[in-house]
Amino acid sequence: MFKMADNYSSSKENKEEIDKNLKGNEKKKFEINKYLPYILIILVLVVVIVLFANLSSELNGISNKLNSLSSAKPTTSVTPNSTTENSTILSDPSYNITGSLIVPPKSLPNDPVITANASFGSRLTNINQPLNKSELALFNNANDSYFEEAGQMILNGTFGGYVFGSTVGSNAEVKILDNPFVVNGKPSVIYFGSTTCIFCGENRWAMALALGKFGNFSELYKGYSSFGDHDIPTIYWAPAHYNQSAEDLGNFYSSKYINFISIEDDLPITGGFQLNPMSTIGARINATNNSVYINAFKFILQLNNFQGTPYTIWGKYNVLGADDADFGFKSEPSGNPSIEYKTHNMVFDNISHPNSEFGYLEYAGADLYIAMTCASINNTAPICSLPVIPKLESYEGYN
Amino acid sequence: MIAINFKSKKLSILKDIFSKPLYLAILVVAAVLYYFLLYTIIYMSSFRGIVILTVPVYMFYLLVITSAILITISIYGIRKRIAIKDATAGGVVSVVMPSVGGLVAGCGCSAPLLSSLLIPVLGSIGAEGILSYLSAYNVYILGILTVINLLLVYYQLHLLSR
Known part of the structure; x- marks a missing residue:
């Protein structure tokens, strides 16, 4: 009987703990949902800043490389009055x-x-x-x-x-x-x-x-x-x-x-x-x-x-x-x-x-x-x- | 009568938002942030960082203010849990508008940021053609960006007033 009472009280405690955890998780989920839009806006702002900060120098480097590749291509030599x-x-x-x-x-x-x-x-x-x-x-x-x-x-x-x-x-x-x-x-x-x-x-x-x-x-x-x-x-x-x-x-x-x-x-x-x-x-x-x-x-x-x-x-x-x-x-x-x-x-x-x-x-x-x-x-x-x-x-x- | 009611409801929401110190503070902080964002992109888009503004200064400030108002109303909508997706979209747009505006508000004769974006795709000659047109219509482009901000402000107020 005591064992049954023990089992009952520990399972009740377990259930209370489980309920507590669930509520805690729900609370956490709810808070993340609450701040998600702000996070998204700030993320876009940061991406824009970082993008523009790096884009110019990186793409300049790429376009300079492309230009040097294309100007290294064979070209013709023009001599005066040649037909x-x-x-x-x-x-x-x-x-x-x-x-x-x-x-x-x-x-x-x-x-x-x-x-x-x-x-x-x-x-x-x-x-x-x-x-x-x-x-x-x-x-x-x-x-x-x-x-x-x-x-x-x-x-x-x-x-x-x-x-x-x-x-x-x-x-x-x-x-x-x-x-x-x-x-x-x-x-x-x-x-x-x-x-x-x-x-x-x-x-x-x-x-x-x-x-x-x-x-x-x-x-x-x-x-x-x-x-x-x-x-x-x-x-x-x-x-x-x-x-x-x-x-x-x-x-x-x-x-x-x-x-x-x-x-x-x-x-x-x-x-x-x-x-x-x-x-x-x-x-x-x-x-x-x-x-x-x-x-x-x-x-x-x-x-x-x-x-x-x-x-x-x-x-x-x-x-x-x-x-x-x-x-x-x-x-x-x-x-x-x-x-x-x-x-x-x-x-x-x-x-x-x-x-x-x-x-x-x-x-x-x-x-x-x-x-x-x-x-x-x-x-x-x-x-x-x-x-x-x-x-x-x-x-x-x-x- | 109905039209007047809708109008006054949007206005009363605006009044509600900007009579609270929190949202006034958000407006001011956002305006300062967007000013620096727009200025920085113009700076990066200019020849050797030499800022030559080729749009009227008031248009620069209009774009900053309308973007700041838009994000303030978006934050209000998010906090009130009203039309969260639309409010979030409004907030994102408020960041994008000054970013795009910064690309065209400087001198188009030398636009390294846009050149870098366009040259790998179009070649230097093709890129210059587009830059030239963007430069020629930059005042109209900034105007359109400001109008988009205002339309979104109106739309968000409409959603909030339901």
């Missing part, structure tokens, strides 16, 4: 051609100079106005000491992350080509950009300073980036079709060391950044029947590494983007570059007497372009003997 193409296995396309460069018109009746003043951000005052002699001299006869000073500032790390000229690493800004694009026996600087693009607008100042050290501009023109890309003051290589969809081909540059081949895509400047489809740009270039420009654009397409504008080639060096980007934004509200609030005269003043971050950064950007060009022409131009240039060639991996 048949020679099949030669090369790692990068090779061009050695003769021909004349395009000289653009000095004015465009449908895109006249605008003299009316307007507020910053929607301002086209003096667009397509040619630079006068003293303004041109800022680029044709820029003081060597400013290039030297800015170059030293690059080497000292003064500019932090705002100068981009490295050839090292999978995310390098500069790719070394096997062969420059040679026209009439000279290597070429090729520029492909857009009048609507803010980075092109900023970088043309540095480009003009660099090109001025190897040759001479007989004409340059005042311009702006598009309203949607902050309407910053810039210079154009030729009068721009700022009201329409078109290509501005050619410039007024001459040099005994290099050619300057400029392809500027246009869309209405009152809009935002936009690029015409490559097929459209190619068709317009083909319509000129100019073999230099046709082959230059073909060269760009064959390199197969276009990631945005500005896209430039300096002899043997292919720069994937701007090489400096100073919009003077440190003192301005987030997203509004302070150069947007400057007139052309203010920028000219900054360049003629660089006493600001903007001025020196433009010379720094120019220094990198100069170093690339010097490395491509065996340092034959006088500017190449500036003390800082060979140091920059070494520093950035151009030799």
Whole structure:
């Protein structure tokens, strides 16, 4: 009897324990269910953050590898005036051609100079106005000491992350080509950009300073980036079709060391950044029947590494983007570059007497372009003997 | 009369949510988080991390605020155990909207994040074509994302008011 009572009480205890456990489990299950939606939302947030944090560098690495694989494919070598193409296995396309460069018109009746003043951000005052002699001299006869000073500032790390000229690493800004694009026996600087693009607008100042050290501009023109890309003051290589969809081909540059081949895509400047489809740009270039420009654009397409504008080639060096980007934004509200609030005269003043971050950064950007060009022409131009240039060639991996 | 009743019921739920300190705190924290999320993605999508905003600043803030409101209402719905699946979906969407917005709010002339996504599939030329169109319509895209947030807020309030 006692045994039965014992059995009864222990089974009752067991049952109570089982009930307790069940209730506990139900409570736990209920709590997990209660927090599951929050967990899901937080999980999505974490995934998004981690995904974007890693995606850029990982996919950049993948796309760089894919690009290097595709550009390592066999290509044909083009010889001038040949009726048949020679099949030669090369790692990068090779061009050695003769021909004349395009000289653009000095004015465009449908895109006249605008003299009316307007507020910053929607301002086209003096667009397509040619630079006068003293303004041109800022680029044709820029003081060597400013290039030297800015170059030293690059080497000292003064500019932090705002100068981009490295050839090292999978995310390098500069790719070394096997062969420059040679026209009439000279290597070429090729520029492909857009009048609507803010980075092109900023970088043309540095480009003009660099090109001025190897040759001479007989004409340059005042311009702006598009309203949607902050309407910053810039210079154009030729009068721009700022009201329409078109290509501005050619410039007024001459040099005994290099050619300057400029392809500027246009869309209405009152809009935002936009690029015409490559097929459209190619068709317009083909319509000129100019073999230099046709082959230059073909060269760009064959390199197969276009990631945005500005896209430039300096002899043997292919720069994937701007090489400096100073919009003077440190003192301005987030997203509004302070150069947007400057007139052309203010920028000219900054360049003629660089006493600001903007001025020196433009010379720094120019220094990198100069170093690339010097490395491509065996340092034959006088500017190449500036003390800082060979140091920059070494520093950035151009030799 | 019925329409007015429905309207005032949604409004009274809104009032109920945002009159409580807890949900106000959630709104503020969510707004701060989403601001940094949107800004960070713009930063990562920009050339060398140089942020150039090519949409009006107010659209940036509108997207942040509407996403924060959406997640606050979603959390309310989850806590009240009303339409949990829809509330959870609303919360997830509130995270996705600023993420997508960040991809297009910077300068399209150089968009490394989107380029990385598109180049392996389309090649560099094809990718640039798409980037160009996204850049041209980025203001409209941000507008659509904000409207989606608002529609989901309305839908969630509709479910909560049943």
